[in-house]
Amino acid sequence: MAAETAKVDPMHQFTIEPLLGANMDVAGFNIAFTNSALWMLITAVVLWIFMLGGMKRELVPGRWQMTVETFTGFIDDMLEANVGKEGRKYVPYIFSLFMFILFANLLGLLPLGIVGLHPFTFTSHFTVTGVLAIISFSIVLIVGFWKHGFHFFSLFVPHGTPLPMIPVIFPIELISFLVRPFSLGLRLFVAMMAGHVLLEVLSSFVIDGWNAGAGFGLLVGVPSFLLMIGICALEILVAAIQAYVFALLSSLYINDAENLH
Amino acid sequence: MPQIAQLAETYASQIFWLLVIFGFVYFVVGRGMVPKVMDTVGLRDKQISDDLAAAQSARDAADEAEEAWRKRENANREAAQALVTEAKGKAQASTESKLAEVQARIDAQLAEAEARIEESRAKAAAEIESVAAEAAQDITARLANVTVTDAEARSAVQKAMAHG
Numbered sequence: 298m299a300a301e302t303a304k305v306d307p308m309h310q311f312t313i314e315p316l317l318g319a320n321m322d323v324a325g326f327n328i329a330f331t332n333s334a335l336w337m338l339i340t341a342v343v344l345w346i347f348m349l350g351g352m353k354r355e356l357v358p359g360r361w362q363m364t365v366e367t368f369t370g371f372i373d374d375m376l377e378a379n380v381g382k383e384g385r386k387y388v389p390y391i392f393s394l395f396m397f398i399l400f401a402n403l404l405g406l407l408p409l410g411i412v413g414l415h416p417f418t419f420t421s422h423f424t425v426t427g428v429l430a431i432i433s434f435s436i437v438l439i440v441g442f443w444k445h446g447f448h449f450f451s452l453f454v455p456h457g458t459p460l461p462m463i464p465v466i467f468p469i470e471l472i473s474f475l476v477r478p479f480s481l482g483l484r485l486f487v488a489m490m491a492g493h494v495l496l497e498v499l500s501s502f503v504i505d506g507w508n509a510g511a512g513f514g515l516l517v518g519v520p521s522f523l524l525m526i527g528i529c530a531l532e533i534l535v536a537a538i539q540a541y542v543f544a545l546l547s548s549l550y551i552n553d554a555e556n557l558h
Numbered sequence: 559m560p561q562i563a564q565l566a567e568t569y570a571s572q573i574f575w576l577l578v579i580f581g582f583v584y585f586v587v588g589r590g591m592v593p594k595v596m597d598t599v600g601l602r603d604k605q606i607s608d609d610l611a612a613a614q615s616a617r618d619a620a621d622e623a624e625e626a627w628r629k630r631e632n633a634n635r636e637a638a639q640a641l642v643t644e645a646k647g648k649a650q651a652s653t654e655s656k657l658a659e660v661q662a663r664i665d666a667q668l669a670e671a672e673a674r675i676e677e678s679r680a681k682a683a684a685e686i687e688s689v690a691a692e693a694a695q696d697i698t699a700r701l702a703n704v705t706v707t708d709a710e711a712r713s714a715v716q717k718a719m720a721h722g
Contacts, residue, residue: 392587
């Protein structure tokens with residue numbers, strides 16, 4: 298038994314376990330309420346509670362209201378800078394995206410393991426990040442074709458391209474455009490998974506080092522633990538940066554759809 | 559890697575719950591709460607800029623009032639200066655005219671006095687003449703027993719007086 302628990306599988310933390318309705322099928326698809334879904338729900342509820350602080354609507358804001366207003370102002374400024382005046386109508390979507398990913402990343406990092414709970418970072422699953430990326434990409438496509446019709450294809454021909462170059466440039470631009478949802482989804486998934494794996498591996502070094510004796514504990518366990526502290530800080534930063542990158546790239550792509558080049 | 563190993567069994571659940579929950583976030587938080595928060599910020603910004611504009615206009619009004627007050631003050635000072643100058647001029651003129659009047663009166667008195675003196679002297683001279691003539695008449699009558707007429711005596715006196 299002891300030998301079994303000492304062996305740490307760093308990927309185990311990403312396992313999805315059905316919590317409710319393991320056999321809940323709709324039209325042949327299993328939609329069991331899993332630990333992943335639970336943490337999505339927790340993220341949504343925490344975000345909703347956070348936003349309640351911004352609903353006090355006081356003329357002179359308190360700290361909480363000020364924080365909420367800072368976040369909305371941040372997204373508003375980002376869209377205004379990247380898309381312009383028409384960017385404001387995307388504030389609800391980009392804000393939801395940014396805050397949802399940010400809260401999910403941060404909640405996944407909570408050290409709840411010490412009280413026996415296991416936080417689950419659903420942004421480390423490409424099924425989730427992929428869907429979010431596809432939603433962003435769909436908005437780009439819908440807005441682009443809605444506003445510009447077939448003129449939207451001129452996005453793939455940068456200004457000033459010499460006529461003979463168009464047959465070469467067009468496929469390159471088209472492919473780089475089509476790769477966007479993949480890069481968008483994979484970036485977040487890889488960053489979150491790598492960070493969590495790293496923390497898990499380092500923590501297994503700490504545990505296994507001390508299990509192997511005081512010498513290994515001092516030699517391997519202590520430096521690993523110190524490194525972990527640093528990496529934890531880095532992961533908090535990465536959690537915020539990845540959410541920001543996702544929202545920023547989504548708004549840049551929306552800018553392409555709104556304004557072409 | 560559970561993300562791939564469990565893909566077939568869990569993708570439907572993942573996508574379903576993500577759409578449900580992210581949908582909730584988008585419609586309740588994104589569409590419901592964010593616009594209200596941004597409205598609050600907008601209202602506050604508007605109030606601040608309105609207050610600033612009001613303060614600016616109040617300051618402009620104050621500047622204007624001060625300018626007007628200064629103009630009025632300058633005008634008043636000028637008017638006072640003019641009044642003083644005018645009064646000074648008037649006083650000078652009245653002094654001059656009074657002096658001239660007094661001078662004229664003094665001149666007239668002087669002339670009158672001179673005339674009176676002249677008259678008195680003439681009268682005195684005439685008296686002396688008549689007294690001298692009578693004396694001459696008397697003297698001649700008594701000494702030479704010659705009766706000299708009044709007219710002769712008088713012309714002789716005149717002759718003697720003219721000779722000095």
